[in-house]
Each structure stands twice: as C-alpha cells, then as structure tokens.
Amino acid sequence: xxxxNLIPAELRRGDHAPLRTGPLPYIVLGALALAVIGVTLLVxxxxxxxxxxxxxxxxxxxxxxxxxxxxxxxxxTQFAAMTEQRVNTVRELADSRFDWERVMRELALILPxxxxxxxxxxxxxxxxxxxxxxxxxxxxxxLSGCAAGxxxxxxxxxxxxxxxxxxxxxxxxxxxxxxxxGExxxGExxAGCESxxxxxxxxxxxxxxxxxxxxxxxxxxxxxxxxxSTEAAPEAGGEASTETVATxxxxxxx
Numbered sequence: 001x002x003x004x005n006l007i008p009a010e011l012r013r014g015d016h017a018p019l020r021t022g023p024l025p026y027i028v029l030g031a032l033a034l035a036v037i038g039v040t041l042l043v044x045x046x047x048x049x050x051x052x053x054x055x056x057x058x059x060x061x062x063x064x065x066x067x068x069x070x071x072x073x074x075x076x077t078q079f080a081a082m083t084e085q086r087v088n089t090v091r092e093l094a095d096s097r098f099d100w101e102r103v104m105r106e107l108a109l110i111l112p113x114x115x116x117x118x119x120x121x122x123x124x125x126x127x128x129x130x131x132x133x134x135x136x137x138x139x140x141x142x143l144s145g146c147a148a149g150x151x152x153x154x155x156x157x158x159x160x161x162x163x164x165x166x167x168x169x170x171x172x173x174x175x176x177x178x179x180x181x182g183e184x185x186x187g188e189x190x191a192g193c194e195s196x197x198x199x200x201x202x203x204x205x206x207x208x209x210x211x212x213x214x215x216x217x218x219x220x221x222x223x224x225x226x227x228x229s230t231e232a233a234p235e236a237g238g239e240a241s242t243e244t245v246a247t248x249x250x251x252x253x254x
Contacts, residue, residue: 098124098139098211103163107141110159114152118193119144138167141206146193150174153202160206167209174202 100122111117121142147153153174160169177199193201 098208100139103141103165103208106163107160110162112147112152112156112159114148115145115156116147116193117143117145136205136207136209138208138211140208142203143206144203145201147200147202149200150176153200156202157204160204163206165208165211166206168207170205170207172203172205174200174204176200 119142123140123142125139147156153171157169157171160166177193
C-alpha cells in the first residue's frame, strides 16, 4: 500500500519543505552584504589616500625646512671651501719658494779673495736661452766679474758647487786681458775691473735644476677674488736683478 503524507504542506519540516517566502530575502541580504563590503573598501581606500596625502604634505614641509636650512648654511660651506683653497695655495707657494737669502749668504762665504764680482743676475724661472743657460729647469744665477787668472776662475767654479742646491756651473766665457789695471776694464763683463789688477774676465751661470719653480699665473687671485682679504703672495716668475759689486776684500781681511 502506498504511504500518504497527511500533514499539511505549510506545517511540514525537513530539507524538502517548501519555501514560505521565496528567494527574495536572500537576494536582499546578499545585496546588503555587497553594499557593506563596498562601503568598507571605499572607506579604507579613502583613509589610505588621506594618509598618503598627509605623508606627501609632511614630506613637502620637511623638504622646505631642509632647503631653508641649507640656504642659511650655504655661506659657511662656501667659506670652508674658500679657506681650504687658500690654504692649498699658500702651501704650494711656500713649497715652491726659493731661498735666495741663503744662496746669497753662502755665495758671500765661498767668494775667494782673488775674485771680484761686477754683476749678479738672479732668475727664478727656467732658462730658455741657448748656450750654458739652455736647458735650465730651475732658478739660476748669472755672474760676471774679474779674477787674478784662469786658475782663480777655476777655483771659483769649484767653490760655487759647494753652495747647497747647485746642480751645475756653466762657464760662458773666461778671457785673459793680457795685463792688469786699465787693460782689465775693456771687454764685456769687465765694468769696474780697471780699478783692480785682475787680468781674467769671466761670465758664468749657476743652475739650481733640482729646486722647485715658483707657481706661474694668478692662482691666488682666482682662489681669493676679494683683494682686501688676500695676502700678498711672492711674485712668481719674476726676475730679480741686482747690479752689485762684491769684492773679496772682506774674505781676505777675514
């Protein structure tokens, strides 16, 4: 016999019970859930955008503060750089300075009693002329004078090599006049020789090839454009010329 369910359909329970209201409530709940999720995502995205904008604004403020501070400190940076450049320039000038005072003092000490200097030229730059002065890569001395003879000239050349820093001595000319007194006054380099009984007139060049050359150019002016704050540097590349008469009387008297 076939079983028959006598319970009304609206009172039945179980998986196969028919829906009372249909799928509409579930659709509404799903739409609400989607709306809540969308609003949540929108709020989170808005908060993230606001935070990023706040970070950007903070970074702009920090950058403006850093730039203003850098502008305030720029003079100190420029002053430090200028100080370093000036110190380097002074150091280079000091390293390239040639001690002419020491050379003159040693020349006076080694000058023989039978040699008389009539002319002395000091050159701070390298020699460019031909002959004995050619090929000089440092300061040099050009000496002219008279001596008692060729042996005295040779002795003077040997004595010049005792000066500290001398690398070579070039004898340009050494001529015997044939007599003393007035005869010695003739010829080149013999000015003043007529007052002594010197018979040999000479011209020679003393080279200091190993000595550093002074800095050529206006490097100091480039580093320190303000003239009032720049110390006077020794004039480089110039030629110190002195016409002097150095007798050997003092050495002979000593």
